[in-house]
Amino acid sequence: MKDFDRMMKAALSEKVWDVEPSEQMLANIRKEADERRKENGFMKMNKKKMMTAAAVIAALSVTCYAAGQLHSVVSHGSPNIETFAELEKAEKKLGFDAKYVETFANGMTFHRGGTGETYGMDEEGNKIGKKYKMMTVSYADEKGNEVSLNIDGGSPYADTGVEEAEGYSTNTYKFVPVDYKLTEEDKEKEAAGELMISVGSEEVEVKQMEYYGWNDEGIYYSLVGFDGSFGEEAMAAMATEIMAQ
Amino acid sequence: MEETLVRRMQAGDESAFDELFALYQKQAVRTAALITGDAALAEDVAQETFVLCLLHINDLREPSRFRPWFFRTLTRSAWKALQNKLLAIDLENLPEMAAETEPYPSEKAAAYEKLYRALDGLGRKQRTTVILYYFNDLSIKEIAEATGTLESTVKTRLFAARRRLKQVLEAEEQKGEVVYERF
Incomplete structure (x- = not known):
């Protein structure tokens, strides 16, 4: 080893020889890791509903990828409310009046709900911008159809000057685990706008997503359904029922 | 040795993390101190690195590559902490x-x-x-x-x-x- 290299190595070791980790460090790590697991825990408990939210998020993030630092929008919450009466109590925590119904005219009935937060993230996964309170309400019918209503007190996308999509749209989504390697076909379809990739599921699933979004006095609403079982007319009718509240 | 510990962690043995922590704790906090130039910040950077390691160990597909994976996490955490520190500096109140x-x-x-x-x-x-x-x-x-x-x-x-x-x-x-x- 040359003198310079030897000197560099010794000098760097000398500079930090007295820097020691604290005695509480291991306990702090475990505590912090547990808290983060709890924050994200509901995602594992209620995969299908989170997939619904994730699909909306992914759809919007594709639209807004180039909007400055904002790379994606994430909603965190606990869909642990099982009665409509509890949901109405939880609404008070939001700080804004949310519109929703217990039962739609087409028979879709309240199934589960929860509150949480929506915020933006940069490409490295750091939270950026304002956080907004959100509420999610899931509805189901006897045939097994499901639709989620997501209500956000604000929009990280709108904060960057990019308005969220309104009205009806439909997309094919492929939900993949974090370690999934995109196939050539995936890449081609994604590039052509025929496929949206949403990372973070436990297994690979392809779903047809229906989306109907609108803004009502600064509150952002979206209805999201899977498997294409509703159609534009039915989604618009449900949205109209909510707007009329 | 790290490879075995990583495989144990991935199999659900969390006690393996304690051993991994014991192996890397000093090196982590000292490396963070060198990169950030701030011994107090180094503890936070090292802690964040280990938290991410604990939460995302299953993302590491090649356990033999733990060392560069760990230092990649640490480097990113240190750079992020440095950036936040620069943003937080109040020039009028510099000690x-x-x-x-x-x-x-x-x-x-x-x-x-x-x-x-x-x-x-x-x-x-x-x-x-x-x-x-x-x-x-x-x-x-x-x-x-x-x-x-x-x-x-x-x-x-x-x-x-x-x-x-x-x-x-x-x-x-x-x-x-x-x-x-x-x-």
């Missing part, structure tokens, strides 16, 4: 920097101080490359993985950093100045 000086520094200590000053003058990426190479003994390939760049870029950074450090050291010697600045 007085009390230099710890020795009244009669040895020749070796004086030379080291010149090196530290020269190192502080390097860009973030060059400085990190130097630290990972000399302090952590990472190979060029491992540094490339840790910093998310090509091996050729690492070589270039290392070459440029060495040249820059030598130039600054020579210039300092000519001026006869010694600056004492420690954290």
Whole structure:
């Protein structure tokens, strides 16, 4: 080893020889890791509903990828409310009046709900911008159809000057685990706008997503359904029922 | 050894994390101190690195590559902490920097101080490359993985950093100045 290299190595070791980790460090790590697991825990408990939210998020993030630092929008919450009466109590925590119904005219009935937060993230996964309170309400019918209503007190996308999509749209989504390697076909379809990739599921699933979004006095609403079982007319009718509240 | 511990963690044995922590804790906090130049911040950076390690160990597909994976996480955490620190600095309330000086520094200590000053003058990426190479003994390939760049870029950074450090050291010697600045 040359003198310079030897000197560099010794000098760097000398500079930090007295820097020691604290005695509480291991306990702090475990505590912090547990808290983060709890924050994200509901995602594992209620995969299908989170997939619904994730699909909306992914759809919007594709639209807004180039909007400055904002790379994606994430909603965190606990869909642990099982009665409509509890949901109405939880609404008070939001700080804004949310519109929703217990039962739609087409028979879709309240199934589960929860509150949480929506915020933006940069490409490295750091939270950026304002956080907004959100509420999610899931509805189901006897045939097994499901639709989620997501209500956000604000929009990280709108904060960057990019308005969220309104009205009806439909997309094919492929939900993949974090370690999934995109196939050539995936890449081609994604590039052509025929496929949206949403990372973070436990297994690979392809779903047809229906989306109907609108803004009502600064509150952002979206209805999201899977498997294409509703159609534009039915989604618009449900949205109209909510707007009329 | 790390490979076995990682495989145990991935199989659900969380006690393996304690062993991994024991192996890496000092190196983590000291590397973070060198990259950030802030011993207090180093504890936070090391802690964040271990938290991410604990939460995302299943994302590591090749347990044999734990070392560069760990230092990649640490490097990103340190750079992020540095960025946040810069954003948080209130220029009007900067504390007085009390230099710890020795009244009669040895020749070796004086030379080291010149090196530290020269190192502080390097860009973030060059400085990190130097630290990972000399302090952590990472190979060029491992540094490339840790910093998310090509091996050729690492070589270039290392070459440029060495040249820059030598130039600054020579210039300092000519001026006869010694600056004492420690954290």
